[in-house]
Amino acid sequence: MNAVVVAILVMVTLSLARVSVVFSLIIAALVGGPLAGMPLEEILAAFNDGLGQGAGIALSYAALGAFAVALARSGITDRLAGFILQRLHDQAKISNQWLSSLLLGALLLMAISSQNLIPVHIAFIPILVPPLLAVMNRLNLDRRAVACVITFGITAPYMLLPVGFGAIFLNDILLTNLNTAGAAEGVVFSAERIPQAMLLPILGMALGLIVAVFFSYRKKRHYASLPIGDQQPVRETPLKPWQWLIILASILTALGVQLGFNSMVLGGLAGFALLSLSGVFRWREQDDIFTEGMRMMALVGFIMITASGFAGVMQATGAIPELVETSVEVIGDNKGMAALIMLLVGLFITLGIGSSFSTIPIIAALYVPLALSFGFSPLATIALVGTAAALGDAGSPASDSTLGPTSGLNADGQHDHIWDSVVPTFVHYNLPLIAFGWLAAMLL
Numbered sequence: 001m002n003a004v005v006v007a008i009l010v011m012v013t014l015s016l017a018r019v020s021v022v023f024s025l026i027i028a029a030l031v032g033g034p035l036a037g038m039p040l041e042e043i044l045a046a047f048n049d050g051l052g053q054g055a056g057i058a059l060s061y062a063a064l065g066a067f068a069v070a071l072a073r074s075g076i077t078d079r080l081a082g083f084i085l086q087r088l089h090d091q092a093k094i095s096n097q098w099l100s101s102l103l104l105g106a107l108l109l110m111a112i113s114s115q116n117l118i119p120v121h122i123a124f125i126p127i128l129v130p131p132l133l134a135v136m137n138r139l140n141l142d143r144r145a146v147a148c149v150i151t152f153g154i155t156a157p158y159m160l161l162p163v164g165f166g167a168i169f170l171n172d173i174l175l176t177n178l179n180t181a182g183a184a185e186g187v188v189f190s191a192e193r194i195p196q197a198m199l200l201p202i203l204g205m206a207l208g209l210i211v212a213v214f215f216s217y218r219k220k221r222h223y224a225s226l227p228i229g230d231q232q233p234v235r236e237t238p239l240k241p242w243q244w245l246i247i248l249a250s251i252l253t254a255l256g257v258q259l260g261f262n263s264m265v266l267g268g269l270a271g272f273a274l275l276s277l278s279g280v281f282r283w284r285e286q287d288d289i290f291t292e293g294m295r296m297m298a299l300v301g302f303i304m305i306t307a308s309g310f311a312g313v314m315q316a317t318g319a320i321p322e323l324v325e326t327s328v329e330v331i332g333d334n335k336g337m338a339a340l341i342m343l344l345v346g347l348f349i350t351l352g353i354g355s356s357f358s359t360i361p362i363i364a365a366l367y368v369p370l371a372l373s374f375g376f377s378p379l380a381t382i383a384l385v386g387t388a389a390a391l392g393d394a395g396s397p398a399s400d401s402t403l404g405p406t407s408g409l410n411a412d413g414q415h416d417h418i419w420d421s422v423v424p425t426f427v428h429y430n431l432p433l434i435a436f437g438w439l440a441a442m443l444l
Contacts, residue, residue: 050312
């Protein structure tokens with residue numbers, strides 16, 4: 001079997017068996033490398049080279065985690081949760097199902113905004129979600145439904161709308177690589193047709209979201225009322241007006257610096273630095289708060305770093321082009337089978353790499369000439385490449401689309417990353433993406 005396929009199967013199997021994702025990625029790299037004929041020295045070198053690509057993302061999450069803990073220590077997020085809980089008490093006549101729907105709708109809008117309107121990506125999750133866990137517990141809301149809502153909101157918009165992260169994904173990455181690969185074939189892809197090509201696959205994800213919220217995870221699920229990590233008692237004395245102004249300014253500063261310098265690290269650090277001047281926590285507590293925030297996001301960071309190392313090994317094996325070539329031999333002249341195989345291969349590649357943004361350069365170079373040779377139109381080719389690259393992003397153990405929701409929902413240790421985030425999003429998004437992506441390729 002192909003080394004990439006075997007390695008990803010090993011990684012997924014170990015993760016499902018509740019082996020640490022970090023450990024699973026390392027073992028999978030050590031299995032896939034030798035199968036491709038790589039000596040141990042080359043495997044370690046490729047792994048180490050890949051680690052550096054994930055370090056920046058890990059540091060970004062650590063800085064945002066510190067800022068989130070500092071905000072929580074001020075008491076502002078607990079006041080928000082308390083306000084919502086009080087409204088629940090006051091509005092006892094309103095059904096919990098209706099209130100759960102309102103909460104899910106608010107989280108969905110926030111997640112969508114984080115990709116396009118206010119492009120902070122997953123930065124809002126460790127700040128907003130942990131204090132809302134008490135509200136979710138009060139409503140007996142299944143957190144798997146929340147994970148599906150947030151994951152949809154942070155993936156579907158950038159795959160469809162060319163604004164914010166969508167502009168990066170659709171125009172800077174997808175369109176650029178499509179035209180680079182299509183130049184040799186004499187085909188030019190236009191930016192305005194990309195959303196049209198991706199509309200049907202996104203409708204498949206929307207269908208999966210409806211099934212997850214209204215059918216799969218509709219029943220109540222009970223959670224214990226546990227403390228949030230190592231959270232210290234929040235500030236009990238009322239905040240002064242000038243402190244509220246500094247807290248608001250710190251949030252706006254974190255957002256502005258991130259957007260202005262395209263750096264989540266600088267944004268988180270700027271927000272933390274300004275918040276430390278507000279007096280909501282003692283000056284000598286800064287180090288402890290920053291360390292607590294980094295610890296909260298440590299798992300996400302380590303998984304992202306390890307996933308980059310694993311991706312480095314997979315690319316160094318040279319087995320990805322071999323996998324595509326072998327698939328072509330199996331396909332024959334069957335156009336429908338060609339579309340299905342390309343989508344499934346894309347699923348495997350993205351599951352291992354964990355990012356659709358990083359997968360597109362690999363997928364486009366191989367798939368554009370292949371799709372055109374099978375007679376697919378340029379519009380169908382866009383749908384195939386875009387869907388194949390996005391497949392797995394919503395269901396990979398190493399994707400920030402699943403790690404982000406887990407970082408917030410598991411703040412009290414009651415949300416398993418694999419079985420409560422990865423498996424639900426894989427089932428409800430990747431399977432519809434395959435079906436509707438195939439349909440788009442055949443109809444466009």
